[in-house]
Amino acid sequence: MKKSYLLAIAVIAVAIVIIISTAGDASSYVNFDEAYQLASTGSSTQVHVVGQLPKDAAGHPIGIEKSEDNLSFSFILIDDNNKEQKVFYNEPMPPDFTRSEKVVVIGSYQNDKFLAKKILLKCPSKYQEQKLNAGV
Numbered sequence: 001m002k003k004s005y006l007l008a009i010a011v012i013a014v015a016i017v018i019i020i021s022t023a024g025d026a027s028s029y030v031n032f033d034e035a036y037q038l039a040s041t042g043s044s045t046q047v048h049v050v051g052q053l054p055k056d057a058a059g060h061p062i063g064i065e066k067s068e069d070n071l072s073f074s075f076i077l078i079d080d081n082n083k084e085q086k087v088f089y090n091e092p093m094p095p096d097f098t099r100s101e102k103v104v105v106i107g108s109y110q111n112d113k114f115l116a117k118k119i120l121l122k123c124p125s126k127y128q129e130q131k132l133n134a135g136v
Contacts, residue, residue, distance in 0.1 A: 031079040032114065039109035046117060049105050051077040053098070054084065061098045077103055089116045096123050 063076030107116040
């Protein structure tokens with residue numbers, strides 16, 4: 001066989017190994033009930049939960065509690081099945097957190113608490129704001 005064929009086969013084999021190893025680390029989108037069921041079976045898999053922050057009549061988020069040193073915080077998140085869950089995050093609150101439309105938390109249940117390792121935010125679009133102002 002030619003050396004170029006052997007090199008091509010080796011590159012393909014490495015690519016397959018990388019794809020398989022990466023797929024094992026991928027987490028799935030679930031609601032809080034499914035995340036809890038996964039954790040109760042002993043799974044330590046990180047999951048994505050999509051939700052919204054509960055808001056008061058004025059539209060301000062409620063249920064956010066910062067630590068005294070502002071290095072961690074907790075908040076209430078309502079998933080797509082309308083289940084409220086307190087989420088703990090051991091990092092400072094992201095900027096624009098209170099303005100976000102949707103929040104995706106990546107984490108898992110530990111000791112009956114949902115611990116987020118990462119938070120992704122979907123903030124209001126600048127185009128929506130312009131559309132609202134244009135209608136005034």
